[in-house]
Amino acid sequence: MSSDDTCTLMNPFSKTTFEFPNLVTVWRREAHYESDPKQLLYKLVTPSALDISPDSLIAALTKDGGNGTLCISQPPIATYMVQGNRKPLQHLFDVAFFDGKLYAVSVFGKLFSLKFHNNLGSKPKIECVIESLGDCRGGPECIPREEVCTYRLYLVECGGRLLMVRRFIRRIGPLSRDYVFENMQTGGFVVLEADFHSNPCRWRRIKELGGHALFIGQHGSKSMPARECSGSEEDCIYFICDYPHPKYFSSPFRDSGVYNMRNERITPLMSQTAAPAHDAGQWRPTWF
Numbered sequence: 001m002s003s004d005d006t007c008t009l010m011n012p013f014s015k016t017t018f019e020f021p022n023l024v025t026v027w028r029r030e031a032h033y034e035s036d037p038k039q040l041l042y043k044l045v046t047p048s049a050l051d052i053s054p055d056s057l058i059a060a061l062t063k064d065g066g067n068g069t070l071c072i073s074q075p076p077i078a079t080y081m082v083q084g085n086r087k088p089l090q091h092l093f094d095v096a097f098f099d100g101k102l103y104a105v106s107v108f109g110k111l112f113s114l115k116f117h118n119n120l121g122s123k124p125k126i127e128c129v130i131e132s133l134g135d136c137r138g139g140p141e142c143i144p145r146e147e148v149c150t151y152r153l154y155l156v157e158c159g160g161r162l163l164m165v166r167r168f169i170r171r172i173g174p175l176s177r178d179y180v181f182e183n184m185q186t187g188g189f190v191v192l193e194a195d196f197h198s199n200p201c202r203w204r205r206i207k208e209l210g211g212h213a214l215f216i217g218q219h220g221s222k223s224m225p226a227r228e229c230s231g232s233e234e235d236c237i238y239f240i241c242d243y244p245h246p247k248y249f250s251s252p253f254r255d256s257g258v259y260n261m262r263n264e265r266i267t268p269l270m271s272q273t274a275a276p277a278h279d280a281g282q283w284r285p286t287w288f
Helices: none
Strands: 007-010 017-020 041-045 058-063 068-074 078-083 092-098 101-106 111-115 125-130 150-158 161-171 184-195 202-206 212-216 222-225 236-239 257-260 265-268
Touching: 041 092, 058 092, 068 092, 092 150, 101 150, 150 212, 150 222, 161 212, 184 236, 184 257
Parallel strands: 212 236
Antiparallel strands: 007 017, 041 058, 058 068, 068 078, 092 101, 101 111, 111 125, 150 161, 161 184, 184 202, 212 222, 236 257, 257 265
């Protein structure tokens, strides 16, 4: 963000830049990180590198612990905002581009598509593509059914499929008022594929990623063929501790690891000697 309130998106490898003069209306918000346990969380999504062009849509999701605000921009001046506290897009969890379209997922697994006509001057057509989780409500087999867990949702494109990853977080010790997040730990994952060919469209549970590896996080998620990532394994989910305010956990790597979808086992993301000991300041860790 520059001094004249212009936000610029830059590809750190190619140095290609796009300017978003109006994006500041969403992104420039005060957050008292030391006192506010919710902490603003930002996510910016773009079409794939092969689809991006100077007139591509760019979506920015802002969450403050409750309802999210979705800002869609089309350089250089057009901007459209969708308030997450208004129907139908309530309680937004994540957004992602897939097959040239923008999708958003909300509580209980509702999947929406947002279609724009010629420009952002008119309201988008918001369609509920999938109504609910349907028969995919259950958790991973490694967690007993009677155990109560909280969860996070992530949308990610993987090998030509749109996936929703459900991360189940369990309590592993007595509830503490001051260090509640220190007693939370990821117990497993469920991966669902959006089946657009069924009528009606529905979520379908899958057990493999077609040789890909998933890297998930609230700031951004991505899939990669495992053979292209040095040291990564097929059908594995790489996750980091992205859910609490940084002041509530001792290490940015305390709840991170690698989840193998084939055997439902979690292994450390890195060795204790390799993990940095210092804290992450006011920001959650993310993938680069």
